[in-house]
Amino acid sequence: MIFGLAMGMFYSWKVSLIVLAMTPLLSIGAALEQKYGNYTAGAGKTEKTAALKEADLMGGDLINNFKTIASFGHIDRIIEKYQVVLEPVFNSACSSAFKSAFFFGFSQGS
Numbered sequence: 001m002i003f004g005l006a007m008g009m010f011y012s013w014k015v016s017l018i019v020l021a022m023t024p025l026l027s028i029g030a031a032l033e034q035k036y037g038n039y040t041a042g043a044g045k046t047e048k049t050a051a052l053k054e055a056d057l058m059g060g061d062l063i064n065n066f067k068t069i070a071s072f073g074h075i076d077r078i079i080e081k082y083q084v085v086l087e088p089v090f091n092s093a094c095s096s097a098f099k100s101a102f103f104f105g106f107s108q109g110s
Helices: 004-010 013-034 044-065 066-072 075-107
Strands: none
Touching: 004 013, 013 075, 044 066, 044 075, 066 075
16 A cells, blocks of 8 residues: 555645545544444344244245135235335345445445
8 A cells, every 4th residue: 555655746736635634534433333233233133034934924825825815815915004004124135235335335435
């Protein structure tokens, strides 16, 4: 790194000074990305697991009893129920993805 910095100063000292000024911001961005990015996948894991387990059971019941559910015309109700069960997991995944993308962009100097 020191050799690269010396070479940068030799060829273009203005750009090297800009890079040196941005280094603390990039380091802070990288630290925030590790803290708040997708690396915190374990947060709220029990709620996600419970919701996914319930959705899995509901999907299995739908497949096993499809003819009965279709004959009573309750397919739309089951789909709505399935969406309600998975909505918290979806919202959590979107929130995590937005945080991860924001801090990744910040750490890259965008």
